[in-house]
Amino acid sequence: MDASFPNEPQSSSPGLCESVSRTADDAGFYQSRFGEESVRLFGDNVDELESLVISCNESDPASSQTMRGVDEVLRENREDAKLYFHVIRQEYSWGRFLLSRTSLEALLSYHKVFPRFYDVINAFGFKTTEDDKVWEGFHSRRTFMPQDVFKHDQFELCYCIRYVHKHGRDPKKPWSLRQLGVYQQSQGSDQPPTWILVQPPERLEQRLRNILLATVKDRGNMQTINAVLHLVVLSTALSNWDEYIDYSRKELTELDDKACFSRVGIDNPNDYPVAFADKQKLQRLRKKLLRTLSVLDSNISVIRSLKSQYQRGHGGPATEEWDLILEELDSHLAHCDRHRRNFATLMEETHGIDDLLSKILSFRNDRVHLRNSQAMQDTLDALNEISAQSAEVAQQSKRDSRVLKWLTLIATMYLPASLLATLFSSNLIQVVQNGTPSDKATHLKLVTQFWVYILLAVVLTGASLLPAILLQRKSRAR
Numbered sequence: 001m002d003a004s005f006p007n008e009p010q011s012s013s014p015g016l017c018e019s020v021s022r023t024a025d026d027a028g029f030y031q032s033r034f035g036e037e038s039v040r041l042f043g044d045n046v047d048e049l050e051s052l053v054i055s056c057n058e059s060d061p062a063s064s065q066t067m068r069g070v071d072e073v074l075r076e077n078r079e080d081a082k083l084y085f086h087v088i089r090q091e092y093s094w095g096r097f098l099l100s101r102t103s104l105e106a107l108l109s110y111h112k113v114f115p116r117f118y119d120v121i122n123a124f125g126f127k128t129t130e131d132d133k134v135w136e137g138f139h140s141r142r143t144f145m146p147q148d149v150f151k152h153d154q155f156e157l158c159y160c161i162r163y164v165h166k167h168g169r170d171p172k173k174p175w176s177l178r179q180l181g182v183y184q185q186s187q188g189s190d191q192p193p194t195w196i197l198v199q200p201p202e203r204l205e206q207r208l209r210n211i212l213l214a215t216v217k218d219r220g221n222m223q224t225i226n227a228v229l230h231l232v233v234l235s236t237a238l239s240n241w242d243e244y245i246d247y248s249r250k251e252l253t254e255l256d257d258k259a260c261f262s263r264v265g266i267d268n269p270n271d272y273p274v275a276f277a278d279k280q281k282l283q284r285l286r287k288k289l290l291r292t293l294s295v296l297d298s299n300i301s302v303i304r305s306l307k308s309q310y311q312r313g314h315g316g317p318a319t320e321e322w323d324l325i326l327e328e329l330d331s332h333l334a335h336c337d338r339h340r341r342n343f344a345t346l347m348e349e350t351h352g353i354d355d356l357l358s359k360i361l362s363f364r365n366d367r368v369h370l371r372n373s374q375a376m377q378d379t380l381d382a383l384n385e386i387s388a389q390s391a392e393v394a395q396q397s398k399r400d401s402r403v404l405k406w407l408t409l410i411a412t413m414y415l416p417a418s419l420l421a422t423l424f425s426s427n428l429i430q431v432v433q434n435g436t437p438s439d440k441a442t443h444l445k446l447v448t449q450f451w452v453y454i455l456l457a458v459v460l461t462g463a464s465l466l467p468a469i470l471l472q473r474k475s476r477a478r
Helices: 014-036 070-074 101-110 117-122 202-217 222-237 241-261 276-313 320-425 450-477
Strands: 050-055 063-068 082-088 138-143 154-166 175-186 194-198 429-433 442-446
Touching: 014 117, 050 202, 070 101, 082 202, 117 154, 117 175, 117 194, 138 276, 154 222, 154 241, 154 276, 175 222, 175 276, 194 202, 202 222, 222 276, 222 320, 241 276, 241 320, 276 320
Parallel strands: 082 194
Antiparallel strands: 050 063, 050 082, 138 154, 154 175, 175 194, 429 442
């Protein structure tokens, strides 16, 4: 179903026709952009809507009824003066709507919601970060009708307001940024309004329900009731900012202590460790503070727009009740401005912390580089000394090898004489006299088993050389 926005019936009045034409043009643009985002906004086979419908007729005592689903709302008689309070929810904070596109368009068409409310709808749906598809703004429209066509003029407004919520899922990151969409439609100060809330906190929804049930049954002024409801929305959205400021200040204090109390030039094992990760953490904190400043600026803009609308639209003489409402809006503006100043101060502090951390890291890195350079120089000097010692050892080894060479040469020269001396001193060679005993001439004679000596010498020499030859071949094979 394609939603249409016939906020005014066809009329021969020139002003009315101009208004209808303008609305139709807006509807085509906003519906086209809404269609492009529908996949991100809606899930499959889900159709849940919480609606509070309060009867306000004189003939029917004030009664309320809670409805589940759009079909029940569409079956209601529009001519019967009623107050509608609808709540559209998501699967989770960054999830899709628990309402189908067809049902949402039917609901908006039924209440003749102006097309700019699609800006609020498009700000929700599936997201991956807090900054996806953000819309922080305020839209309003007052349609002035000829009295013979409508009994009352129609006034509509919608806005998104962002707030901080302590979810407590992660002790290290207990806070998250959330948003609330608001639409209000009224047709005169004495007629019941239509309210649509998108993803409100549960405590806000309950407060608004209680106020509506109490004030409508007491036949309170609808314009005043609407203003009070907006004040409740703002009060709830601004309630956690003081605590969130304290949390942000504590996050910054850890980095501030490192920046202000870290020592340079003095080695202290108990000093603060400063690393590049601290710079990254500070950058994430700065982005969070910048986002918070933007949120507070948009909230201030929404409150000012509300105040401006009610100042222009009140129309009647000033009353004490209305003065209190404007004073309350001024109070919310003052609170937002105070929160913004606090966050701006924290943001300013981050610049000094960032500068100090950069200088500390630079100084400590320079010291590390200096120490590394000194260590490398000491190592190089030690290597040079070892090299000099190695050269001296090499020279000494060269001299020793020369001496050993000569000693080996001399020993080699004596080997034949040693062999001969060994042979002649053994029984292998005997001195035998020639002829008779009286003959003093002698000659040398080998014993008959001399060949045993030769054989054993060859075998033992081969047995000694064979292991060495085998080991050498094995090492070469490897």
